[in-house]
Amino acid sequence: EAQVTQNPRYLITVTGKKLTVTCSQNMNHEYMSWYRQDPGLGLRQIYYSMNVEVTDKGDVPEGYKVSRKEKRNFPLILESPSPNQTSLYFCASSLWTGGDEKLFFGSGTQLSVL
Amino acid sequence: AQSVSQHNHHVILSEAASLELGCNYSYGGTVNLFWYVQYPGQHLQLLLKYFSGDPLVKGIKGFEAEFIKSKFSFNLRKPSVQWSDTAEYFCAVNSGGYQKVTFGTGTKLQVIP
Numbered sequence: 001e002a003q004v005t006q007n008p009r010y011l012i013t014v015t016g017k018k019l020t021v022t023c024s025q026n027m028n029h030e031y032m033s034w035y036r037q038d039p040g041l042g043l044r045q046i047y048y049s050m051n052v053e054v055t056d057k058g059d060v061p062e063g064y065k066v067s068r069k070e071k072r073n074f075p076l077i078l079e080s081p082s083p084n085q086t087s088l089y090f091c092a093s094s095l096w097t098g099g100d101e102k103l104f105f106g107s108g109t110q111l112s113v114l
Numbered sequence: 115a116q117s118v119s120q121h122n123h124h125v126i127l128s129e130a131a132s133l134e135l136g137c138n139y140s141y142g143g144t145v146n147l148f149w150y151v152q153y154p155g156q157h158l159q160l161l162l163k164y165f166s167g168d169p170l171v172k173g174i175k176g177f178e179a180e181f182i183k184s185k186f187s188f189n190l191r192k193p194s195v196q197w198s199d200t201a202e203y204f205c206a207v208n209s210g211g212y213q214k215v216t217f218g219t220g221t222k223l224q225v226i227p
Contacts, residue, residue, distance in 0.1 A: 040123070041219060042120075042204060042217045042218055043158075043217040043220075045216070090158065102148065103150075103160070103215065105158045105159070106157060108157055
């Protein structure tokens with residue numbers, strides 16, 4: 001089954017404790033992206049990647065890191081989480097053929113930073 | 115930079131009422147437009163998209179949207195909503211060749227039986 005898998009589904013942590021949210025897709029997609037969803041603000045793009053070793057900042061990259069060492073994986077790293085990073089995070093992927101392909105979304109990771 | 119505006123933040127309708135959700139974008143060039151839906155507790159999934167051709171596009175579950183280039187709009191419509199349409203709806207835009215997909219702030223639709 002074609003899917004984007006995120007882990008963990010829920011995460012509670014404390015300020016400053018490094019964490020990684022994993023994202024994996026099994027569709028051989030070139031494009032992968034991370035979003036955060038906050039009430040009243042919709043989805044805002046954090047980082048995106050066009051292919052292996054090619055990543056770029058989205059609209060809200062501060063406090064986040066990503067890597068794309070393999071095509072299928074695109075982990076999101078919070079080196080020193082802060083309470084303002086409490087949010088619902090979604091990973092997405094797409095077969096990029098010029099931007100008209102739909103995004104496939106993961107099930108989301110609800111992060112709480114205390 | 116591209117941006118998307120959804121002016122209706124929360125809409126409440128009775129079953130069988132007609133629906134129209136507004137979406138306006140700001141970008142003067144070629145655009146790809148999408149509507150995504152997020153049912154309670156679930157991830158986003160595509161309702162419909164426009165990238166060229168007929169400006170009236172039909173999607174799943176009886177939804178349709180019309181691309182009006184002169185108005186920079188891509189409004190979502192459904193003639194008769196059902197309780198199961200209760201969800202949050204997001205408009206998104208990608209300007210051709212530009213690798214960012216920008217989402218609107220979303221519209222929460224509540225359908226009352």
